[in-house]
Amino acid sequence: MLSGWGDFVAEYSGLLTTGMLDTLAMLFVSTGIAYVFGTVLGVVLYLTSPIGLKPHRVFNGILGWIINMARSIPFIILLVALMPTTRALVHTTTGVVGVTPPLVASATPFVARMIEQSLAEVPRDTLESVVSFGASMPRIVLGALLPEALPSIVRGISITLISVLGYTAIAGAVGAGGLGDIAIRYGYYRYEDEVMVVTVVLLVVLVQIIQTVCDLIAKRIDHR
Amino acid sequence: MISIQNLTKVYDGASGGTHALRDVSLEIPDGDIFGIIGISGAGKSTLVRCVNLLEQPTSGHIVVDGTDVTTLSGAELRAFRYRTAMIFQGFGLLAQKTALENVCFPLATGIGRLPEGARDKGLELLGRVGLADKADSYPAQLSGGQKQRVAIARALACDPTTILCDEATSALDPASTEQVLDLLAKINQETGVTMLVITHSMDVVRRICKHVAVLVGGEVVERGATQEIFQNPQHKVTKALLGKGDWNA
Ligand SMILES: Nc1ncnc2c1ncn2[C@@H]1O[C@H](COP(=O)(O)OP(=O)(O)O)[C@@H](O)[C@H]1O
Ligand SMILES: [Mg+2]
Numbered sequence: 001m002l003s004g005w006g007d008f009v010a011e012y013s014g015l016l017t018t019g020m021l022d023t024l025a026m027l028f029v030s031t032g033i034a035y036v037f038g039t040v041l042g043v044v045l046y047l048t049s050p051i052g053l054k055p056h057r058v059f060n061g062i063l064g065w066i067i068n069m070a071r072s073i074p075f076i077i078l079l080v081a082l083m084p085t086t087r088a089l090v091h092t093t094t095g096v097v098g099v100t101p102p103l104v105a106s107a108t109p110f111v112a113r114m115i116e117q118s119l120a121e122v123p124r125d126t127l128e129s130v131v132s133f134g135a136s137m138p139r140i141v142l143g144a145l146l147p148e149a150l151p152s153i154v155r156g157i158s159i160t161l162i163s164v165l166g167y168t169a170i171a172g173a174v175g176a177g178g179l180g181d182i183a184i185r186y187g188y189y190r191y192e193d194e195v196m197v198v199t200v201v202l203l204v205v206l207v208q209i210i211q212t213v214c215d216l217i218a219k220r221i222d223h224r
Numbered sequence: 225m226i227s228i229q230n231l232t233k234v235y236d237g238a239s240g241g242t243h244a245l246r247d248v249s250l251e252i253p254d255g256d257i258f259g260i261i262g263i264s265g266a267g268k269s270t271l272v273r274c275v276n277l278l279e280q281p282t283s284g285h286i287v288v289d290g291t292d293v294t295t296l297s298g299a300e301l302r303a304f305r306y307r308t309a310m311i312f313q314g315f316g317l318l319a320q321k322t323a324l325e326n327v328c329f330p331l332a333t334g335i336g337r338l339p340e341g342a343r344d345k346g347l348e349l350l351g352r353v354g355l356a357d358k359a360d361s362y363p364a365q366l367s368g369g370q371k372q373r374v375a376i377a378r379a380l381a382c383d384p385t386t387i388l389c390d391e392a393t394s395a396l397d398p399a400s401t402e403q404v405l406d407l408l409a410k411i412n413q414e415t416g417v418t419m420l421v422i423t424h425s426m427d428v429v430r431r432i433c434k435h436v437a438v439l440v441g442g443e444v445v446e447r448g449a450t451q452e453i454f455q456n457p458q459h460k461v462t463k464a465l466l467g468k469g470d471w472n473a
Binding site: 123125126128129130131132133134135136138139142143144147148150151221222223224 | 276302304309314316332362364388
C-alpha cells in the first residue's frame with residue numbers, strides 16, 4: 001500500500017504540480033484583471049443607481065441590462081463565442097493564456113455586481129457627511145466609498161475566486177490545462193480514479209484556503 | 225448672513241408629491257445659534273439639507289453672504305460646502321478610519337494627500353473636544369457622545385462660517401447631550417460661527433439657541449428670540465412643545 005503511494009507520487013507529482021500552477025495562474029491572473037474592470041463598472045453602477053450620488057435611470061438601466069446579459073451566457077458558450085476575439089488579443093485559444101480572456105469576460109460582470117453590492121452597504125449618513133464637506137467625486141470614491149466597503153469587497157473576492165475556479169475546470173475541458181483538465185483527462189477518459197480523486201481533493205483544499213484567507217483578511221482590516 | 229427666501233421643496237413620489245416645505249422665509253444673522261423646532265415630519269431635515277444643497281430646492285433662494293447658493297455647482301458648490309459644515313444625528317463618521325483620520329479627511333487634497341500641518345491641526349481639534357487621547361481609536365471603539373465630538377472636531381477642521389446640526393444630540397444620552405450642547409455653545413462663543421440647529425426638543429432650544437423658528441407641516445408658524453417664544457408662545461404646536469398645551473387643542 002505504502003509503496004503504491006510512493007509509486008503514485010513518483011508518477012504523477014510532476015503532472016499535478018504543473019496542473020496546480022496552471023490553475024493558480026488562470027485563477028489569479030483572470031480574477032485580478034476582472035477586478036480592475038469590474039470595480040470600475042461596479043462603482044459606475046452604484047453611483048448611477050437610484051440610491052447613488054449621480055442617479056441616472058436610463059444609463060443605469062442599460063448598463064445593468066448589459067451586465068445581466070453577459071452574466072446569463074453559460075461559460076462554455078462564452079468561451080467558444082469569444083474564440084476569434086481571444087485569438088486576436090492573445091494569439092492563441094488554448095493553454096492558460098488562451099483561456100484568460102474568456103475567464104475575464106465571464107468574471108467581470110460578476111465582479112461588477114459584487115462591488116455594487118458592497119458599496120450599497122456603506123451607510124447613507126457616512127456618504128452624505130463626506131459630500132457635505134465638499135469632497136470631489138474621485139475623493140469620495142477613492143477616499144471614502146471604496147475604503148469603507150473594503151472588508152465587504154474582500155469577502156466578495158473569495159466568492160469570485162471560488163466561482164472562477166469552477167470556470168477554470170470547465171476551461172480545462174477544452175485544453176486549457178490545470179487541475180480540471182487533469183481530472184477530466186485521467187478520471188473521465190482513462191478511468192484512472194486515483195488521479196481524479198487526488199485532483200478533486202486538491203481543488204477542495206484550494207477552496208478552503210481561499211475562503212479562510214479572505215475571511216481572515218476581511219476580519220483583520222474591518223474596524224467596525 | 226443666511227437668508228432663506230420663499231423656499232419650497234416637493235419630493236416626487238408615486239402618489240403625487242410630498243410638500244415638505246412651503247414658502248419658508250428666514251433670516252439667520254451672523255454668529256447666531258438659530259433653532260428650528262418641529263415634530264417629526266415637519267420638514268426640519270429637508271430645510272437644513274437644502275441649505276448646503278444635499279437636497280435641491282424646488283423653488284426659492286438661499287442667499288449666504290450675498291451669494292445665491294442655489295445656483296452653485298461643481299467646484300463652487302464644493303467650496304461653499306467646505307465652508308458650511310454639517311453634523312448628523314447618526315454622526316456620519318468613516319468606520320474604517322481613526323478619529324484623527326476622520327477629523328483630517330476634509331483637509332486632504334483631491335488625491336488624498338494631507339497638507340503640511342493638517343495632522344497637528346487635527347490633534348489640536350481633538351484636544352479641543354476633549355478627545356486628545358482617542359486620536360487612534362476607531363469610531364466603533366467610541367461612545368455615542370465621543371463619536372459626535374469627533375464629528376464636531378471634523379466640522380471645525382475646515383474653519384467653517386456656518387455649522388448645520390441635524391438632530392445632533394437626538395441619539396445621545398442626557399449626559400452626552402449636555403456635553404455636546406455645551407461644546408457647541410462654547411464653539412459659537414469662541415469662533416463666532418453661525419449655527420443652524422435642528423431639533424424636536426425644546427430643551428435643546430432653551431439651552432443654546434438665541435432665536436428659534438417653529439416649523440409645522442413645512443411652514444414656519446412662529447419665530448422670534450428664544451426667551452420671547454418661551455414666555456409667550458402663540459401657536460398651539462409651540463405651546464404643546466413647551467408642555468403648556470394639548471396636542472389636540
Ligand atoms: N427623500 C425623500 N423622498 C420623499 N419624501 C421625503 C424624503 N425626505 C423627506 N420626505 C418627506 O418630507 C417630509 C418632511 O421630512 P423631514 O424633512 O425629514 O422632516 P423632519 O426632519 O422634520 O422629521 C416628510 O413627510 C417626509 O416623509
Ligand atoms: Mg429629521
